[in-house]
Amino acid sequence: MKKSYIFGIIVIAAAIMMIVSTAGDASSYVTFKDAHDMAVEGNDNKIHVVGQLKKNTAGEIVGLHPSDDKLSFTFLMVDENGMEQEVFYNEPMPADFKRSEQVVVIGGFQQGMxxxxxxLMKCPSKYQEETVI
Structure with missing residues (x-):
């Protein structure tokens, strides 16, 4: 067997091992209900939940509570199924958080929260077309 064939087989085997090892770390997109059920079952994998910040009729965020030292905050988020959940983030509030249209939180349930x-935030794009009257 040629050395180039052996080298090619080793490279392919290494690539397959890398793909398999990273596939176990990949998180999935779920709802808050699914995330809660996974936590109850003992699954502590990091998961993605997609949703929007809960806002009142005036467009203000409801349930946004920064800590006294501004190093963490909690907020209410509504997932794609309409379930409302309080989310805790142990970092300072990201820039433009209040302007975001859609939010993806990555984490898991701990003690009911x-x-x-x-x-990850999807902010309004400055490149969206506006209607001209």
Whole structure:
């Protein structure tokens, strides 16, 4: 067997091992109900929950409570099924958090509250077309 064939087999085997090892760390998109059920079953994998910040009729965020030292905060989020859940984030509030249209929180349930390790935001685009009257 040629050395190039052996080298190619080793490279392919290494690539397959990397794919398999990272597939176990991949998190999935679920609702708050599914995330809660997973936590009750003992599954502590990091998961993604997609939703929007709960806002009142004036467009203000409801349930936003920064800590006294401004190093963490809690907020209410509504997932795609309409379930409302309090989310805790142990980092300072990201810039433009209040302007975000959609939020993805990555984390899991701990003691009845969703604890986010990371927050991804979709902010309104300045490139969206506006209707001209």
């Amino acid at each position: 969703f604890v986010a390790d990371k927050i």
